Amino acid sequence: xxxxxxxxxxxxxxxxxxxxxxxxxxxxxxxxxxxxxxxxxxxxxxxxxxxxxxxxxxxxxxxxxxxxxxxxxxxxxxxxxxxxxxxxxxxxxxxxxxxxxxxxxxxxxxxxxxxxxxxxxxxxxxxxxxxxxxxxxxxxxxxxxxxxxxxxxxxxxxxxxxxxxxxxxxxxxxxxxxxxxxxxxxxxxxxxxxxxxxxxxxxxxxxxxxxxxxxxxxxxxxxxxxxxxxxxxxxxxxxxxxxxxxxxxxxxxxxxxxxxxxxxxxxxxxxxxxxxxxxxxxxxxxxxxxxxxxxxxxxxxxxxxxxxxxxxxxxxxxxxxxxxxxxxxxxxxxxxxxxxxxxxxxxxxxxxxxxxxxxxxxxxxxxxxxxxxxxxxxxxxxxxxxxxxxxxxxxxxxxxxxxxxxxxxxxxxxxxxxxxxxxxxxxxxxxxxxxxxxxxxxxxxxxxxxxxxxxxxxxxxxxxxxxxxxxxxxxxxxxxxxxxxxxxxxxxxxxxxxxxxxxxxxxxxxxxxxxxxxxxxxxxxxxxxxxxxxxxxxxxxxxxxxxxxxxxxxxxxxxxxxxxxxxxxxxxxxxxxxxxxxxxxxxxxxxxxxxxxxxxxxxxxxxxxxxxxxxxxxxxxxxxxxxxxxxxxxxxxxxxxxxxxxxxxxxxxxxxxxxxxxxxxxxxxxxxxxxxxxxxxxxxxxxxxxxxxxxxxxxxxxxxxxxxxxxxxxxxxxxxxxxxxxxxxxxxxxxxxxxxxxxxxxxxxxxxxxxxxxxxxxxxxxxxxxxx
Numbered sequence: 159x160x161x162x163x164x165x166x167x168x169x170x171x172x173x174x175x176x177x178x179x180x181x182x183x184x185x186x187x188x189x190x191x192x193x194x195x196x197x198x199x200x201x202x203x204x205x206x207x208x209x210x211x212x213x214x215x216x217x218x219x220x221x222x223x224x225x226x227x228x229x230x231x232x233x234x235x236x237x238x239x240x241x242x243x244x245x246x247x248x249x250x251x252x253x254x255x256x257x258x259x260x261x262x263x264x265x266x267x268x269x270x271x272x273x274x275x276x277x278x279x280x281x282x283x284x285x286x287x288x289x290x291x292x293x294x295x296x297x298x299x300x301x302x303x304x305x306x307x308x309x310x311x312x313x314x315x316x317x318x319x320x321x322x323x324x325x326x327x328x329x330x331x332x333x334x335x336x337x338x339x340x341x342x343x344x345x346x347x348x349x350x351x352x353x354x355x356x357x358x359x360x361x362x363x364x365x366x367x368x369x370x371x372x373x374x375x376x377x378x379x380x381x382x383x384x385x386x387x388x389x390x391x392x393x394x395x396x397x398x399x400x401x402x403x404x405x406x407x408x409x410x411x412x413x414x415x416x417x418x419x420x421x422x423x424x425x426x427x428x429x430x431x432x433x434x435x436x437x438x439x440x441x442x443x444x445x446x447x448x449x450x451x452x453x454x455x456x457x458x459x460x461x462x463x464x465x466x467x468x469x470x471x472x473x474x475x476x477x478x479x480x481x482x483x484x485x486x487x488x489x490x491x492x493x494x495x496x497x498x499x500x501x502x503x504x505x506x507x508x509x510x511x512x513x514x515x516x517x518x519x520x521x522x523x524x525x526x527x528x529x530x531x532x533x534x535x536x537x538x539x540x541x542x543x544x545x546x547x548x549x550x551x552x553x554x555x556x557x558x559x560x561x562x563x564x565x566x567x568x569x570x571x572x573x574x575x576x577x578x579x580x581x582x583x584x585x586x587x588x589x590x591x592x593x594x595x596x597x598x599x600x601x602x603x604x605x606x607x608x609x610x611x612x613x614x615x616x617x618x619x620x621x622x623x624x625x626x627x628x629x630x631x632x633x634x635x636x637x638x639x640x641x642x643x644x645x646x647x648x649x650x651x652x653x654x655x656x657x658x659x660x661x662x663x664x665x666x667x668x669x670x671x672x673x674x675x676x677x678x679x680x681x682x683x684x685x686x687x688x689x690x691x692x693x694x695x696x697x698x699x700x701x702x703x704x705x706x707x708x709x710x711x712x713x714x715x716x717x718x719x720x721x722x723x724x725x726x727x728x729x730x731x732x733x734x735x736x737x738x739x740x741x742x743x744x745x746x747x748x749x750x751x752x753x754x755x756x757x758x759x760x761x762x763x764x765x766x767x768x769x770x771x772x773x774x775x776x777x778x779x780x781x782x783x784x785x786x787x788x789x790x791x792x793x794x795x796x797x798x799x800x801x802x803x804x805x806x807x808x809x810x811x812x813x814x815x816x817x818x819x820x821x822x823x824x825x826x827x828x829x830x831x832x833x834x835x836x837x838x839x840x841x842x843x844x845x846x847x848x849x850x851x852x853x854x855x856x857x858x859x860x861x862x863x864x865x866x867x868x869x870x871x872x873x874x875x876x877x878x879x880x881x882x883x884x885x886x887x888x889x890x891x892x893x894x895x896x897x898x899x900x901x902x903x904x905x906x907x908x909x910x911x912x913x914x915x916x917x918x919x920x921x922x923x924x925x926x927x928x929x930x
Contacts, residue, residue: 239746240794245335246314247355249344250557250568250637256645258694258706260286260338260738260753262792266331268804271841271855271883273896273923275372275380275403277310277326277356280334282837282859285790285806287336287352290830290864290908292720292764297442297473297507298324300908303338304757305786305812305831306351306732312436313358315481315499316345318549318578324440324475324503329417330384330399332359339734339757340712342690343649346574346631347715350732350759358434361395361423362386368929370892375922377406393425407443408918409463414441430485440475444509448906448913450535450595451514451872452525456914459596462904466598466913468540468589470605473507491560497553505545510538511586511619513911514872521617523912525595533596538589540602541619542612545719548579566639570649576629582719585612586619616667619723624660627717629653635692643698647708648691655686655715655729659722670725671781671819684726688713694736707737716781721763727781732759747796752789758815759784764829764868780819782868784828786812800843807836814868823868830909832862832876841883853894855883866909874914877905890930896923 241255245263254261262284269280278299281287291302301308310317310326317324335355342348365387372380386397397420404414421434447466449456457464484496515522515537523537555572588609590601602608614620633651640646659682668676676682694708716727738753760783788810795803812831817823827833839857846852858880866872880901885894898921899905906914 240749241740241742241746245337245355246357247311247335247337247341247344247353248637249314249555250570250635252568252637252647255698255704255740255742256637256639256696258645258647258696258708259692260736260751260755260790262336262338264334264336266328266333268839269328269334270925271853271885271894272839272857272881273372273883273894273898273925275328275382275401277328277334277354280328281336281354283804283806283839284334284336285792285835285837286338286788286808286810287354288830288832288835288861292829297444297509299326301351301354302830303336303352303354304734304755304788304808305810305828306757306759306784307349308351308354309341309345309348311345311353311355312479313434313481314345314355314553315479315497315501315551316348316549316576318501318503318547324438324477325415325442326356327401327403327415327417327438329382329401330358330397330419330421331356333357338753339708339736339755340690340692340710340732342653342688342712342714343633343651343692343710344635346576346633346651346653346690347629347655347713347729349714350712350730350734350757358419358421359384359386359397359399360432361397361421363388363395366930368927370925370927372923372925374924375920376408376918379403379405391424395423397421408921409445409465409916411443411445413443415439428487430487432481432483432485434481436477436479436481438475438477440473440477442473442475444471444473444507445915446471446510446512446910446912448910448915450525450913451866452533452595454872456874456906456916457595460598462916462919464598465600466535466592466595467510467600468508468602469600470603471509471540473505473509475506476504478502491558493557495553495555495557497551497555499549499551501547501549501551503545503547503549505543505547507543508540509543510540510589511912514866514913516871526591532594535592535595535598538591539618540587540589540608542583542585542587544583546581547719548577550575550577552576568637570633570635570637572631572633574629574631574633576627578625578627578629580625580719582621582623582625584619584621585614587612588618614663614665616665620663620665621723622662623722624662625717625719625722626658626660627715628656629715630656645696647694649693651690653686653688653690653713655684655688655713655717657685657715657717657726658683659717659726665723668723671727672725674725676725682725684728686713686715686729688729688731702742704740704742705738706740709733709735716761716763727763728761730759730761730763732757734758749794750791751793752791754789755787757786759786762828780817782817782820782823783815784812785815786810786831788812801840803838803840805836805838807834809834817868820868823870826868826870827865829867830864832864834860834862834876836860839881851888852886853883854885855881857881861905864909866911872909874906874909877903877917879903879905879917885925887927890928892925892927894925896925897921898923 242253244251244253264280264283287303337353340350341353367385369383380403382401384399388395399419401417417438419436424431445467450466479501481499486494515524517525526534526536553574558569590609592598631653635649638646661678664678690712692710696706698704711733714730734757736755741750761781764780790808792806814823814826837859841855843853860878862876863873879899882897902920905917907917908915
C-alpha cells in the first residue's frame with residue numbers, strides 16, 4: 159500500500175529529472191579501487207598529486223533503456239567475472255582474486271532461480287556453511303561455518319544480539335557475502351566460524367520499478383516490490399523495497415512478514431551520503447520439539463505433520479534500523495568513511511523448552527514408559543520470553559593508498575564503538591503430558607490448559623535482567639601489492655569489552671560458575687582487552703592458479719540474552735589456519751577453489767541438560783573447547799552462454815577437546831555439525847519455436863548426520879533432496895515454477911535439543927515478476 163501511494167510521487171520527480179537539461183541524473187556507484195599508477199624506471203620524482211578535490215557538480219550519466227536482469231532493475235546486476243568483484247566485508251576494496259582468504263559471493267540471481275526468498279535459502283550455494291547449532295528453533299537464523307557459530311551482518315553492520323535474532327528476508331538484497339573463519343580483526347567481537355554479510359542494492363540514477371509474487375502449494379504467498387530512480391535534486395537517488403508474506407505453511411508453521419526499506423544516496427561534492435531505514439514486523443510459529451527423539455533418532459511411525467509443540471506457540475518481532483554512511487573522497491589517496499547504525503528490536507515469544515533428558519528420568523522433559531506399554535512425553539514446559547534490544551554501532555574508517563618503495567598499500571584504519579542495551583524477561587510453565595507419542599495430541603489449546611502458571615525457580619528457567627555492553631575497537635588492515643603477482647594482507651585489532659549484567663530479580667539457586675550467588679540489585683561486571691589479528695598471503699603462480707595461506711585469531715564476548723543465566727563468562731577465542739588454491743580457466747568462466755583448514759575454539763558457551771546430579775533436568779551453561787579440521791571445494795562454471803553450474807562440497811571433523819563440566823563429552827561432536835556437505839545447481843537457457851528466454855534448472859543438497867548436543871545421544875539422519883526449476887523471461891516479464899524436494903524426502907534442517915526440526919516436504923513455488 160505504501161509503495162503504491164509513493165510510486166506516483168517519485169515517478170513524477172523521476173520524469174522531471176529525466177527530461178530536464180539542467181539537472182541530469184548522476185550515476186552513483188560503490189567506490190572502486192583506483193588503478194595503481196605505474197612507476198617509470200627513473201630517479202625523477204613522480205608528479206605531485208593534488209591535495210584536495212575541487213568542488214564540482216556531478217558528471218551527467220547517459221541513461222540506458224532497461225535491460226533483462228534478475229528482476230531488480232538494470233545497472234544493479236552483480237557484474238564482471240567472479241574474482242574481479244570486491245566484497246564489501248573486505249573493507250579495502252580488494253578484488254576477490256587478491257584476497258588470501260576463503261570468501262564466497264552468492265548473487266541474488268542464483269537464489270531467485272532457485273525460488274528462494276530468505277537468507278537461509280541462499281546459504282546452500284556456499285561451501286562450509288549450514289543451518290543449525292545452538293537454539294535453532296526455526297523462528298530466527300542460526301548458521302554454522304566450518305562447524306562454528308557465524309554472525310550475520312547487514313551492509314557491514316552487526317545484527318546485535320548473537321542469539322534470539324530474526325529470520326532474514328531478501329528484501330532489496332543484491333548479494334550475500336560469506337567470510338569463512340574468524341573475522342574479529344575487522345569486525346570486533348564476533349563468532350569464530352565466520353561472517354555472513356547481506357548487501358543491498360544501491361539507489362539507481364535510472365528510473366525503473368518492478369514487482370513479483372510467489373505462491374506455493376502449502377498456501378503461502380510472498381509479494382515483493384521496488385522502485386528506484388533520481389529525484390529532482392541533482393545527484394540524489396532513491397530506492398524503496400517492500401516485502402509482504404503470509405498464508406499457510408508446511409506443518410502449519412504459519413508466519414507473516416511485512417517489511418519496507420527506503421534508501422537514499424546523494425553524491426554532493428566529494429561526499430557520497432547514504433541513508434536507509436529498515437522497518438519490519440514478523441509473526442512466526444516456533445516448533446521447538448519438531449519430531450521428538452525416540453531411541454536416538456526422530457520418531458518414526460507418525461506423519462511428518464505430527465506436532466508435539468504447543469499449538470498456540472508464537473514469536474512476534476518488531477525491528478527497525480536506520481543507517482547512515484558518509485564516504486568522503488578527500489584526495490586520490492585518502493577516503494574517510496563515517497558509518498552509523500541503530501537497531502531496535504522487540505521480541506515477544508512463547509515457545510517450548512528445547513532440551514530432553516534420558517528416558518524414564520526423574521526430572522526434565524523425557525519419555526516415560528507406562529504400565530500398559532504406551533510411551534508418554536512428560537515434563538513438557540512452555541517458556542515466555544520478552545526482549546527489548548537496542549544496539550548502536552559507529553565506525554570511523556580512513557582508507558589510505560600509498561607506496562613504500564615499490565610496494566603499493568591499501569591501508570584501512572579504524573575506530574569502532576558499539577553499545578548494546580537490553581532488557582530480558584523469561585518465565586516457564588509446566589504442561590500436561592502427551593499420553594501417547596505415536597498419537598500426539600497436545601492437551602493445551604490455550605494458556606488455560608497449562609498444568610501450572612508461569613513460574614520462576616530452579617526447575618523453571620527464568621530471568622529478569624538488564625544487560626549493558628560497551629565495545630571499543632582500534633584496528634588496521636594493510637592490503638599490500640608486493641608485486642603484480644604477490645599479495646600480502648595483515649590486520650590487527652585491539653578491543654575492549656565492558657559487560658554489565660544487572661539482575662532485577664533473585665532466581666532461586668542461581669549461581670555463577672564460580673559459585674557466586676546471583677542476587678537482585680547486585681550487578682555482575684567484566685572487562686576484557688583481547689587482541690585479534692589476521693595475516694595471509696597469495697601468489698598468482700600462473701594466470702590460472704593462485705595458492706594462498708593465512709592465519710587468524712579472534713575473540714567474542716560471552717554476553718547475550720541466552721547464556722548469562724550463570725553469570726558472565728570469559729570471552730570465547732578461536733584460531734584458524736587455512737591454505738588453499740584458486741584455479742581459473744577461460745577468463746574466469748570457470749573458477750574452482752579448494753581449501754584445507756584447522757580451527758580451534760576455546761571457552762565455548764554450551765547449553766547442557768544433565769540427566770542426573772544436583773542439576774538434573776536443568777539447562778545450564780558450560781564452557782568447553784572444540785576443534786575442527788576439514789577440506790572444502792567450490793565451483794562456479796559458465797560452460798557456455800546458456801549453461802551454468804554451481805557446486806560445492808565440504809568435509810569436516812569437529813570434536814570437543816576439553817569440557818571441565820562434562821568430561822564425558824570429550825571426543826564427541828558439537829551440536830549441529832555435519833561431517834560432510836555438498837550442494838549443486840545447474841541452469842540451462844534455450845529457445846523453443848524461435849522464442850528465446852526459456853530456462854530449466856536442477857539441483858541437489860546433501861547433508862550428513864548431525865547431533866543434538868555434545869552428549870551425542872540423539873541425532874538427525876543425513877539426507878539428499880532434489881530441486882527442479884522451469885521458467886521463461888524476457889526484458890520485462892518472467893515466470894518460473896520451482897519444485898523443491900521433488901522426491902518428498904523426510905529430512906531435518908536442524909538437530910534441536912528435544913527433536914529434529916523438519917524440513918519442508920514436496921512443494922511447488924510459482925513466481926511471476928514484472929519490471930521496467
